[in-house]
Structure formats: structure tokens, C-alpha cells
Amino acid sequence: MIVDCAIYREGQRADGPEDLSDALAEARSVGGFVWIGLHAPSEEEFDLVAEEFALHPLAVEDALKAHQRPKLEVYDDSLFLVLKPVVYEPRSDTVSTGEIMVFLGDGFVVTVRHGEGAPLKTVRRRLEEEPTLLGKGPTSVLYAVADGVVDHYLEVATELQTDLEELEAEVFSPVDGGSRHTASRIYNFKRQVLEFRRATGPLALPLARLSGTGGASGGSVPFVNDKARPFFRDVNDHLTRVNESVEGLDRLVSDILSAHLAQMSVRQNDDMRKISAWAAMAAVPTMIAGVYGMNFEHMPELRWTWSYPAVIALMAALEVLLYRTFKSRGWL
Template sequence: MIVDCAVYRHGHRTEGPEDLSDALDEARAVGGFVWIGLYEPSEREFDLVTQEFGLHRLAVEDALKAHQRPKLEVYDDSLFMVLKPVVYDAEHDTVSAGEIMIFVGDCFVVTVRHGVESPLAGVRHRLEAEPEMLDKGPTAVLYAIADAVVDHYLDVASELQADLEELETEVFQPERGGSRHTASRIYTFKRQVLEFRRCTHPLMVPLTRLAGTGPLGTGVPFVHDKARPFFRDVGDHLLRVNESVEALDRLVSDILAAHLAQMSVRQNDDMRKISAWAAMAAVPTMIAGVYGMNFDHMPELHWFWSYPAVILLMAALEVLLYRLFKARGWL
């Protein structure tokens, strides 16, 4: 359950306590903070952490059940934030979302991870290499995690944009105009964009509160005032991501509409071609049908050149119809 546990003092890591119940007391004794990382803990396993750090039961319930929207909750003794990191599998065109729950107090950080790979290990290593940043306390950890998640959003948005350009090229190929499975691929891609949007769009409100730029941004506890510009920077990056997601959603909808329009135009062209060939086949069929009747008094019945004349008439009519349909673009 416990991925990592360490006490940080003046930005430097010290050995974590052997007993989790001593972690908070030790952090307060040295004037630092404790950072505990958990992975998909059970309710029984999480009870000790809940009791030791005094976490609110509603936040604990959210952390255990997961499947939460990105949000920020303020409780008496802690701050609770939900982030949703994403991983894009370009081979299978799927967006997978995980969850990171962060509890922030005056001298502790508890992170709970669910689902796909997360940047927490990289964030911890990067912060430990920057003692000046880590010396800012739990606020620095909260900022670093949010920054890593949002920066990865930018990478995913770029990968989606590249795949969408390939899909767009396939749809607008002059010789093909997309295969019969293109509509299914476009719809699947739109579902992935929607899944990505569910992770990025709701995060703007929590970051706005942390940055202090909105009506709810003032008075957020456990966040140092000097850290607000950093959260504003993360918010700017998230704004770029949301704009990219909106553009992707609109563009994929336009591509789907264009593909369906192309399919309709091709079907109309096919029907016109079929109608034109059917009309051309109907003329000799009609003439042959008339001359196939058993009448004694048929025009030119006993004329020597009647047969080649009728054949020549049918050929002339076929050429006339072909040129007429060709001129109108039906063939």
C-alpha cells in the first residue's frame, strides 16, 4: 500500500519513521513535513493514515472509491484535491485516465494513486533534487504534482492532434475519401477526446482557487501566498490544453460531417452512373423488343439492309446517350 514515506526538513529528505504513527510527530519536531505515497489502499489499510492525520471522512471516502471529478475541497485540518492524469495509447487510439488524490495539511502530504501510471515518482525525485523548492513545504508538492499532470496534458493533446491530422488526411484522400471503417474510427476518436476533456475541463476551477484569481480564490488554507503565481502558471498551461481540446472536438466533428457528406456525394454519383447505364441499356432493349415481335407487316421486314440499319440505329442512339450523360457528368 505505502509506495514511499519520507520526512523532509529544509528541503532535504530524511529517513522515514519505522512506525507510521510517529511520522507526523517527527515532522513537527524537526520543523519539516512528511510525504506519504499510497497506491490503491483498502479501507482497512487506510484507517491508520486517516486516524494519524485526522483526514475528513468524506475526503477519505472519495479517495478510497475513486472515480471522482477533478476538484478541490477545503476541510478544517486539510486540503483535498483530485487530479486525473491521462495516458494516450497511440497504437490503439485510447485515452486512459487515472486518479491522484492529494491531502495537504500544515506539515503533511498524503497522495493516493489509482489506475494508470502517474508522474508521482518523477515529481518526488525532481523535488528532492531542488531543495529550495521542496523547502516551501506541502504547497510545493501540491504545485509540482499539478504542474506535472498538466504538462503531460499538453503532450497528450499534441499526440491527439497528430493522430487527427492523419485521420483528416485519410478522409480527404482524392482517390479514396476514407474507407468504410473511417466513420467508426472518427467516432471512436471523438469518444477519446471527450474522455480527455472530462479530465482537463473541471480542473480549471480548482487551479483558479489555488491561484487566487477567482472569487473563490482567496482564503484557501495550507497554500502559501507566494505560491499563487506558480498555480497561475499551471492554470495558463491548463487553459492552453482546454483550448486545444475544444479545437480537437470541433475539428473531429467537422471531419465526421465532411466524411458523411463525401459518402452521400459518392452514393449519388454511383446512382447517377447506374441510372445512366440503365438508360443506355433500355434503348436497344426496346428496339430489339419491337423487332422481336411476330408481325407480318413490319417496316423494312423484307428489306435486305434492315438488320444492319437497325443495329446501326441502336449504336448511334447509344453514342448519343453516352455523350449526353458524359456532358452532364453522370459518367
């Protein structure tokens, strides 16, 4: 469905015509550009847009099917950029991703959004409040969309860092070192970091191309104003910070999982030592009682009046000796 359609000239908005076939012609006639926003369009709806703006069939297929990785494709009549906005749900501590596809061409911008996260109304409103930036043409829309997505990455990275600190405090708690469900929480957190990385990692190369810092691939990109490179470099710097943060989160959560498993192993060893110590203490009186329970006729001190209290005293003395020995070695 078409969420919004407007023509922009010198940074000012004018509502687009009802018939899409007139939108591009009208925008070019006034020296401006048309920006059409769609949300999860059907194939029939998008065919009208694709035909009007001569969008490449491969890019159209990607925009309809979604589930693409971040990438930048250059075609004869347009530029195609895929972004994956990230949404963090604090109640369930989960990260989910949507998709934004941007078609950029001579006098037009078409944005296609899939998923509920990262609506573009905020981006459009912010751009319309900055007519100087919006007056730079379609490139300003591409920059604003990329900047909005990457800035939200920073917010999600901060939320994940807070969750990781809480998880770390739980693992290294002096009380019990984490519950039995801690390992599953750590593993689930690692999955969220992996989902986040799938959105941020592949975006580095497209932004490097747009900012002109991509080495051999960092030449001029068609349909993008070269004067916008400093803006894209700023977005790329923010993305670099995000990717460094994601790398740090991934390493830390792996270290925390290793520390948790090591703590579990140490606790199990302590438990086994305690069990072994108590078993050894129980074995001594059992052995003595077993010997005196064999009912032999000729046994040492068998008919002595003080045999029973003497054997009990011997058992108690041996128990005390074993207890103090195990206690001094830290087994109890």
C-alpha cells in the first residue's frame, strides 16, 4: 500500500497527484523530485510503481520477496539500497529486524518497508523540517533513511550492553553464581547479538561505497551527489562504532558463557568432594559395626564390659579426626 506520495521542490513539499503516472513528469517539470513510500506492497500494487519508474526487475523481485541482506546495487536507471532496521523488545529481551528498500533515480525516490519496525514517517518529517537538506534532492532522502537506521542501531547496542551487564552480574553473583537457567539466557543473548550482526555487518560495504571510502569500489556512485559524501562518511563512522560494539558484545558473551561453565564445573567438583568426604566419614563406623556384627566367638575384647562404649568412643574420635582433616583441606 502507498503510505505517502509527495513532490519536493527546493525543499518544500507539495502533495503528489492522484495518478502515479503523472507524478514523475510533474516533479521533473518543476525541477524537483517525487518521494513515494510503500509498506509491504502486493505484487499488483508494486507493478504500477515499477512500470512508472522503470525499476529493474531483479530489484523489484527483491523488494517484493524481502528477506534480503543489506546491499547496494546500481542499475541503468536507478540505485537500489537494502537496509535492515532493528527493533529491540525490552520485555522479552529480543532483537527483531525489518527491511527498508530504497530506489533512487533521476527525480524520484521510492521507499519500500517490510515489518513493523522503523517507520519512515519520522524520517520524512525530520527532512521536511530541514528544507536546506531536503533541497539537495533525492540524495538527501537516501542519507536521511540510512542515518535514521544506523542511529537506531546505536540505541539498540546500548540496550544490549545494559542487558549484558545484568547478565554478567548474575553469573558472577557471590550468592549462587547464577541459576540453572543462566546458560540458556546467555545462549539466547548470543542469538540476539547474532541477529543484530546480520543487520549491521553487511551494511559496511554499501556505506563505504556511498562515502567514497571503499577503496577500489569507492568511486562515484550514480544518482548520488558527490557533495553528499561527507554526510555518508558520518553515517559510516556511526556504523563502525556499532560494529565494534557488536564485536565486543559477542566476545564478552562468549567469555561470560565460558566463565559460567567453568563455575558450574568448579561447583560440581566441590559438591563431589563434599559427598566423598561425608561418604568416607560414614564408612568408618559402618566398617567397625560390620566387623563386630559378624558374630565370631573369638574377637578382641568381645566379652569386655566396656567394649560397647569403647567402640562408640573410637568411632566418634575417628569421625572428629576425619571431619577436622576434611575441613582443613576445604572439602567441607
